[in-house]
Amino acid sequence: MATKEEQQAYAEKIKSIQPKPPYVLNCLKAFLIGGIICTIGQAIQMFYMTYFNFTEETAGNPTVATLILIAALLTGLGVYDKIGQFAGAGSVVPVTGFANAVTSAALEHKSEGLVLGVATNLFKLAGAVIVFGAVSAYVFGMIRYIFQHLT
Amino acid sequence: MNLLGRQTWKFANNIYLNAAGTAVGPMESEGPLGSYFDKTYNNLHCGQKNWELAERQLMEDAINACLHKVKMKPEDINFLLAGDLLNQIVSSNYTARGNGIPFLGVFGACSTSMESLALGAALVDGGYANRIVAAVSSHNATAERQFRYPTEYGGQKPDTATFTVTGAGAALVSKEVSDIKITSATVGKVVDLGIKDPFDMGSAMAPAAADTIAAHFKEMDVQPDEYDLIATGDLSGVGAPIVKMLLKEQGYDVSDNHRDCGLMIYRSGQQVFAGGSGCACSAVVTYGYILDEIRKGNLKKVLMVATGALLNPVMVQQKESIPTVAHGVVLERAEGGQ
Numbered sequence: 001m002a003t004k005e006e007q008q009a010y011a012e013k014i015k016s017i018q019p020k021p022p023y024v025l026n027c028l029k030a031f032l033i034g035g036i037i038c039t040i041g042q043a044i045q046m047f048y049m050t051y052f053n054f055t056e057e058t059a060g061n062p063t064v065a066t067l068i069l070i071a072a073l074l075t076g077l078g079v080y081d082k083i084g085q086f087a088g089a090g091s092v093v094p095v096t097g098f099a100n101a102v103t104s105a106a107l108e109h110k111s112e113g114l115v116l117g118v119a120t121n122l123f124k125l126a127g128a129v130i131v132f133g134a135v136s137a138y139v140f141g142m143i144r145y146i147f148q149h150l151t
Numbered sequence: 152m153n154l155l156g157r158q159t160w161k162f163a164n165n166i167y168l169n170a171a172g173t174a175v176g177p178m179e180s181e182g183p184l185g186s187y188f189d190k191t192y193n194n195l196h197c198g199q200k201n202w203e204l205a206e207r208q209l210m211e212d213a214i215n216a217c218l219h220k221v222k223m224k225p226e227d228i229n230f231l232l233a234g235d236l237l238n239q240i241v242s243s244n245y246t247a248r249g250n251g252i253p254f255l256g257v258f259g260a261c262s263t264s265m266e267s268l269a270l271g272a273a274l275v276d277g278g279y280a281n282r283i284v285a286a287v288s289s290h291n292a293t294a295e296r297q298f299r300y301p302t303e304y305g306g307q308k309p310d311t312a313t314f315t316v317t318g319a320g321a322a323l324v325s326k327e328v329s330d331i332k333i334t335s336a337t338v339g340k341v342v343d344l345g346i347k348d349p350f351d352m353g354s355a356m357a358p359a360a361a362d363t364i365a366a367h368f369k370e371m372d373v374q375p376d377e378y379d380l381i382a383t384g385d386l387s388g389v390g391a392p393i394v395k396m397l398l399k400e401q402g403y404d405v406s407d408n409h410r411d412c413g414l415m416i417y418r419s420g421q422q423v424f425a426g427g428s429g430c431a432c433s434a435v436v437t438y439g440y441i442l443d444e445i446r447k448g449n450l451k452k453v454l455m456v457a458t459g460a461l462l463n464p465v466m467v468q469q470k471e472s473i474p475t476v477a478h479g480v481v482l483e484r485a486e487g488g489q
Binding site for chain 2: 081089111
């Protein structure tokens with residue numbers, strides 16, 4: 001087993017060979033694609049407000065549902081992972097990324113059956129988002145509650 | 152003495168690689184070596200209903216193609232030495248269930264190709280087998296599921312990542328004279344220089360490859376120019392320059408005759424990050440392309456070093472680094488053979 005020093009020496013030695021992640025370019029790509037996804041979301045919201053009887057507040061739910069549907073379809077058609085490779089966080093952070101995480105897990109585990117395959121593994125990747133979403137909602141809800149009662 | 156130094160076998164008898172079979176998926180068949188493979192599929196499912204069955208199909212195809220070339224049946228083979236990347240090496244187990252050849256399962260991650268070939272040659276040399284088949288397989292989608300994320304998950308991979316080769320290779324080894332000889336093999340030790348990133352296996356495996364290659368040179372008492380080709384399995388664009396650098400530090404210059412199978416199997420335009428990986432990467436390049444080059448006389452003596460990252464996702468999540476191993480086999484053109 002290599003010592004800590006040997007490991008560090010090796011890491012130092014190969015630094016010049018390893019390709020450096022293009023952080024700036026990745027940020028720009030994420031901004032571009034993430035922005036496009038949000039713009040599409042905005043357009044969908046306007047559509048629901050213009051042609052259906054939704055207000056700005058109530059249009060949120062059908063808009064998210066539509067984005068999820070589109071992302072799930074793109075995942076199934078094998079397109080979303082290619083967008084993801086290009087966009088990085090730009091396509092992971094929006095709700096479409098969540099839909100992709102759930103749909104891709106469902107597709108992957110289809111071969112093991114509906115219950116033990118799809119249902120059991122559906123939230124394999126997205127589970128962490130739900131856990132931390134619920135935990136942070138609780139924490140911030142408590143903070144808000146306390147402040148409301150102090151003032 | 153068949154053992155040289157600590158870890159190199161020099162086979163006492165003439166051991167021959169009689170035939171080999173390969174089967175690959177769509178990306179590999181579109182690559183520069185596409186015409187060298189026996190069976191090619193134009194989609195990842197290989198006519199099966201799930202990825203695991205597809206990988207099994209590839210291994211069966213490779214073994215069948217190999218046996219077909221020498222007009223043999225599974226009954227003519229003493230042992231099947233096979234391995235793959237999936238848990239419990241399931242592709243190999245189920246293939247062996249199908250063909251009924253007495254079976255020894257082998258696992259060395261992507262180094263399994265040369266591990267199985269070296270072990271098979273040793274069994275034949277020692278008189279414990281007349282004919283063995285060494286086989287390995289890997290599949291891009293099964294490997295993604297086993298080691299990374301669901302295939303359709305849209306996570307971004309860095310440029311150091313490798314792309315698992317979809318394919319399988321099989322080789323028949325015996326003392327029956329043919330045009331390619333297996334003359335020696337060097338068994339590698341497990342090397343770990345602290346790389347923890349499963350998306351940078353080239354950097355993790357390069358030290359293991361350098362260790363095995365250097366040990367081979369020392370124990371065989373040869374210099375790198377003894378070989379027309381020193382090929383590594385799947386170090387990719389990141390690991391290949393590192394192995395050259397590490398060997399140079401030890402006084403071995405392989406810059407002229409080293410190539411990496413992970414960089415040979417795909418074209419530059421194909422979206423494969425740093426290059427190909429997986430058991431099948433070294434196997435299909437060796438059993439498809441390199442053997443053909445030896446047969447044609449373009450290569451006379453080849454040191455093929457398959458490199459394996461002994462990666463386990465649970466261990467990586469527990470913050471362990473990635474142990475790696477490399478095994479080398481020397482393939483030579485049998486002058487005066489057939």
